[in-house]
Amino acid sequence: QGNPTICVIAGDDSAPEVVLPTVEILRHLAPGLDFRPALSGREAQERYGETFPAETRAAIDSADCTLFGASGGPSRPILWYLRWGKETYVNIRPVRWFPGYNSPMRNPERIDYVIVRDNLEGMYPPREGNLAELAALPSSTGWWQAPPVEKVGAYSVRLCTDEQMRRVAVAACELAVQRQAQGYPGRVTLGAKYSIQPRTDGRFREIVRAAVSEYAGLTYQEFLIDDLARRLVAVPETLDVVVLNNEHGDILADAASGTIGGLGLSPSACYGEGYAYFEPVHGSAPDLAGKNVVNPTAMLLSGALMLDYFGYAEQAQALRDAVARVYREGAVLPVDQGGQASTTTFVEAVSTHL
Numbered sequence: 001q002g003n004p005t006i007c008v009i010a011g012d013d014s015a016p017e018v019v020l021p022t023v024e025i026l027r028h029l030a031p032g033l034d035f036r037p038a039l040s041g042r043e044a045q046e047r048y049g050e051t052f053p054a055e056t057r058a059a060i061d062s063a064d065c066t067l068f069g070a071s072g073g074p075s076r077p078i079l080w081y082l083r084w085g086k087e088t089y090v091n092i093r094p095v096r097w098f099p100g101y102n103s104p105m106r107n108p109e110r111i112d113y114v115i116v117r118d119n120l121e122g123m124y125p126p127r128e129g130n131l132a133e134l135a136a137l138p139s140s141t142g143w144w145q146a147p148p149v150e151k152v153g154a155y156s157v158r159l160c161t162d163e164q165m166r167r168v169a170v171a172a173c174e175l176a177v178q179r180q181a182q183g184y185p186g187r188v189t190l191g192a193k194y195s196i197q198p199r200t201d202g203r204f205r206e207i208v209r210a211a212v213s214e215y216a217g218l219t220y221q222e223f224l225i226d227d228l229a230r231r232l233v234a235v236p237e238t239l240d241v242v243v244l245n246n247e248h249g250d251i252l253a254d255a256a257s258g259t260i261g262g263l264g265l266s267p268s269a270c271y272g273e274g275y276a277y278f279e280p281v282h283g284s285a286p287d288l289a290g291k292n293v294v295n296p297t298a299m300l301l302s303g304a305l306m307l308d309y310f311g312y313a314e315q316a317q318a319l320r321d322a323v324a325r326v327y328r329e330g331a332v333l334p335v336d337q338g339g340q341a342s343t344t345t346f347v348e349a350v351s352t353h354l
C-alpha cells in the first residue's frame with residue numbers, strides 16, 4: 001500500500017510556527033512518512049487568488065490524513081472541509097498533566113482523562129433564523145411560549161442525528177475499552193443538558209446509555225453539563241472518557257486545558273471512517289504570531305496521535321517521552337509555562353532527547 005501520506009496545512013497567524021518544526025521532528029522520527037505541504041490562508045490567496053484553492057483540496061483528498069495548524073479566519077473554509085467535507089465525526093481531546101506543566105491546580109497529577117466530542121452536529125451546522133420563524137416551531141417542553149410576533153430577534157438550532165450520536169458514543173466506548181487495557185477504569189461519563197433539551201441532549205443521553213450497556217466491562221455515569229464543568233476542576237480523578245456534544249466539548253476542552261497548564265499543551269485528533277486530521281485544541285494565537293514564543297507542545301502531541309493512527313506506536317511514545325522529559329527536567333520551558341525558551345529552543349530540546 002506504500003507509506004502513509006500526510007497533507008500538511010500550516011494555517012494562520014502563529015500556527016505555522018508550531019506546524020513546521022513538528023513536521024521536522026516527525027520526519028526524523030518516522031522517515032517512512034510522506035509529508036506533502038499544501039497552501040492555506042493568505043499564502044494560498046497570494047498564489048492562487050483564493051484561501052482554499054482546488055490544489056489544497058486535492059492535497060487533502062489524496063493524503064491519508066491532514067496535519068493542521070489552526071485557522072484564525074483565512075483558513076476557516078479548510079477547517080470546515082476537514083470536518084464536514086471529510087466527515088471526521090469524532091474529536092478526541094486528551095487531558096493529561098505531566099510533571100513540569102504549569103498547572104494552577106493543587107494536585108494536577110490526578111488529571112488524566114479524554115474528552116470525546118461530537119465534531120459535526122449540535123449548534124455547529126449554522127441554521128439560524130428570525131423570531132417570526134421560531135413562532136411556528138413547537139416547544140419541546142410545553143412551558144415555553146414563543147415571543148409575540150412583533151418582537152425582533154433570532155434563534156439557532158441544535159442538530160442531533162441518531163446515526164452521529166451513536167457513532168460518537170461507540171467511539172467513546174471503544175476508547176474506554178482500549179484505555180482499560182492500559183489500566184484505566186473503563187468509565188464513560190456523559191455530560192449534557194438533558195434536563196432542558198430532552199429531545200436533543202436527552203436523546204443523546206439515551207443513545208450513550210444504550211451504547212455503554214453493550215460493553216459488559218464498562219461503567220457509566222452521567223452529569224448535567226454545569227455540574228460536569230465543576231467536576232473537571234474539583235474531582236478530575238473521577239474522569240476517564242468524557243463524552244460531550246459539539247459545543248460543550250469545545251468549551252470544556254479549553255477549560256480542561258486550563259487545569260493542566262494551558263492551551264499550549266492540549267493536543268487533539270479528529271477521526272472519520274477513512275480519514276483523520278490532527279490539530280491542537282488551541283487556535284491561531286494571533287497575539288503571539290511572529291515572536292517565536294508559541295508553545296509547540298500541543299502540536300507535537302497531536303503529531304504523536306497521528307503516529308499512533310498509522311501504527312507507529314513506538315515512535316509516538318518516544319515523542320511523548322521526549323516532551324515529558326524536557327518538562328520534567330525543567331531547564332527549557334516555554335514562556336506560557338513560566339520559562340523563557342523560544343519555540344525553536346524548546347523544539348531543539350525535544351530533538352536532543354530523540
Ligand code: NAD
Binds near residue numbers: 073288295
Ligand atoms: P487561541 O487558542 O488562539 O488563544 C487563546 C489564548 O491562548 C491566547 O492568549 C493565546 O496566546 C494562548 N495560546 C494559544 N495557543 C498557544 C500556544 N500554543 N502557546 C502559548 N499560548 C497559546 O484562541 P482565540 O484567541 O480565542 O482565537 C484566535 C483565533 O483562532 C480565532 O480566529 C479562533 O476562531 C481560532 N481558533 C481556531 C481553532 C482551530 O483552527 N482548530 C481553534 C480555536 C480557535
Ligand code: IPM
Binds near residue numbers: 071250281283
Ligand atoms: C476548536 C475551535 C473551533 C471550534 C473553531 C475554530 C470553529 O474552537 O477546534 O475547538 O469551535 O470547534
Ligand code: MN
Binds near residue numbers: 250251281
Ligand atoms: Mn475550541
